Amino acid sequence: MQQTQKSRLLEKTRLYLVKKLLSRLENRRKYHQDFASSTSFHGVHNIVQTRSKTRRALWLLVVVGSLAIVIWQICNRFIYYFSWPTTTSVYVQYVENVEFPAVTFCNLNRFQAHAVTNLRIIYLLWSIMSGVHQKISVQVNFSQELNNFLLGNQNFSIKEFTREHGFYLNSSTLLECEFFGKPCYPEDFEHVFTEYGNCFTFNHNDLPQKRTVSVSGRGLSLLFDVKQEQFTDDPSLGYIDAGITYVIHSPRELPRFDGLGLSTPVGMHAQVAIHQLKTIIQEYPWGECKPDMKLQHHKIYSTFGCLRECKARYIQDWCGCLPFILPGNGTECDIQKFYTCVYPALYEIDLEGLCTVGTHNSTCPVPCEETDYPTTVTYSSFAGEKAIKFISAKLKKSPEYIRQNLVHIDIKYNDLNYKTTQQQKALTVAELLADVGGQLGLFCGASMITIIELLEYIFTNFCWMCIFLLLKAPEMPQWNLPSQEEPTNKEEKKGIQEC
Template identity: 25%
Template sequence: MTKKEFKWSDQYFNDFVETTTINGVFHIFRGRSKTRRLLWGLLFLISFVSCTIVLGFSFKRYSEKPTVSAINVISEENGMPFPSVTVCNRNFYKYPNISNETDTLIHHLFHSSGFLQNINRTQECKIDEDTPDFKLQDLLIPKENNFIYYCALSYQAESEVMLCKDMFFPTLTPAGICYTFNGVRSKTRALNMTTTGKRYGLRLILNIEQETHLAFDGVAGVQVIVHESNDIPRPNLHGIGVPPGQNVDIGVKRAISSDETDQDACIENNEKDLPFLPGVVYSQYACRQNELYESLADKNLCNCIIDPFELDNATCFLHDLCCLQQQFTEHDRNSSCRPPCKYTYFDIINSYSSFPEGHALTEIKNSINTSDDYVKKNFLSVSVFLQALETRETTTRYSYGVVELLGELGGNLGLFLGISIISVMELLVLVVDELKKCVCPKKVKQKFKKFDEKLKCIPDCVEQEEKNEIQALTNF
């Protein structure tokens, strides 16, 4: 008497075992002996557990969202535009016809790295009633401005040196009034630079005029900011300090940072307008400044318009300073500004040396009829040049995304269990069939019965068809 082979009573499951592409299933249920079926079952279980553990690590890695940065260097063979250069006098201009208290308030509003960082905010703001109601630009910009003593721009060896003293425009920043070359307000842009090195670029000689510009924080000199022409200068974030009696050589390299991930919830440059900063590219800093100017212009608040690039259009007066103080203090608390997904900046390398010396000292001294000591205490030199005609773009993206996850899932499922997409479809078909069987058992039995009857009558049907064909030929 032979042993009966193990058979599962469910027809759907039997069909699945006979035809499935999942490795080992057939041997588990159709093995020659119980020992073989047991060994195959144990091996399948071990493979399943191992695959589950490995897949768990894959999902964990995917949830961590690892990133990678790719660097691409773009060669600018036809030259590249010269950047904007903003210079700020760290010595604050004091308007002669206002009190010291009002002057201190103006300094902390428009000429402080922390706006109102050092002022007593609990103290009531008061403006002298006897003081004339000056406009904002009159308080911040001196009528006789000798800050930029000399400016020259050199493009290439065969080109003439272009004098550019009149190409600077005043710009209101958190560090006070600064002067920008080749910025948003500039009507004529600097030409493309086709050469690099210290001999070619922007050369400035500045006079900080310490006798009329006070040093509130005990620091004398200037801040130099190199930025894109459509970007807002940020002297409190990216400024290079230069003391009087010094020369600084600033070599710059253009760089772009691009974030293709969603970790910082960044914003595209064209997704948000800056109505109070027309022509300025979006940045988190520019967005916050725009929010500040919007709050100042609110009719229910200060009703005071500030245009940092066109100060002549400003409508703020001396009596608005107390309102400005309150808004400058509160504007950053509820900011909704997000960082940009892509922005341009400049890598900077700078070196210092003594200035002026020799012939330069004599020429400056004779031109303004002053002493050597005055020149040493008030004059300094700045040179800005390109180090390379190239742009380095750094792109940050996810290193393990959906595509990598699916590839790893498919590889591990195939390695441990031999499962593919076809195998998954086979399992889904089995599940659907079993559900149909549970929900409609009578209909399923009837279908199986009809199917069995068709299978049983196949020989008789074939024989009957052959007889019919022979009879048809005979009649023909």
């Protein structure tokens, strides 16, 4: 029954096509000639309408050659576009007022000497924590001392110990502070934990009263007393280094000391000239940034902040706690966890490459926009003999103490401008379309209308080919076709639509 209905439908379709389209199939040659004569594709009508075979052959060569060049040029433009090319532009803008960076200061000697005289284990633990920021190799050669310390200090918190016995900033360690001619005070600095222990960040945006910042003027001037007798970095070796280490960074980013910090030794005056460099990177596939990257515990995205959060996630999962210098709301790791879990976890993260940076498919791709402050530093001895005597009398310290403990740092802008380095797309979609349209117009006189004409022509010929194959299909039953002059009433009522 179903086969019979199918046969009837095929019969009706065949009858309709024979009746309606057979005459059109016979006029296909005329359709091709009309299309060639009327199309806006230049040169085609010269091939069809001319009677001279020589002229027709010449025009055929011209059209085919132009079409070949167009196809070659368009393919080259698409290949170039999908190579995701970029250009880099550098803009220099001269300004009077510019954002002053944040500056984070630390003492190279991290702990108060009286608190760590018999606690060499603190330096092992601090070395482990420093591995949160960079790859480390700690040689543990005093495990018995560590075990003895753990037995008697189950509730020991290295965070609280560092906060209480680390470097502090007050009127005795920060002797002078001046920001663009106005005094600043220790309370204007924010306390932060870094791999250098207690550090302090000066951010002019956090000052109670907004101050005018310009690229002229002295900038930020500070005089520190590092107090070598009171602070140490290793009680077994004494004072390894003495001075102030600091990093200049964007006010919206965290300080990063690994390879980026500056150091000024005691008895020296450092004059730091900075300039602002803003870098804008394109998103993948033109560049390597991912604009949708967000961080949970940082306001803006940075690779450094991303690495911190990545390591925090792994350590939280593996150890059930967090080192206090990593972001998060987890429980602080005690000493036992630091020794038995955190250090192996950090080693495993580095060994397996679980937290990677750089490319778009890494854990922490580069940010799409970042601001750096390249520096030029010059040094000179701090104060002459007369100045040393004056400062000595003012502070009631000996000249020898002044030379061995005081550090003077001046930070100011170098130029009346800032630079922006911007990575740009070498070829946008609009430029690609313009290139393609220019090639079509130059060699073929073609436009979007021409392309639509060609699509219509190809579609019509495709329909005719379908009809031809349908009429010649071998599986089609051979019916006795009625003459075209005698259509049936049934066909007239059906009104089957054309292909």
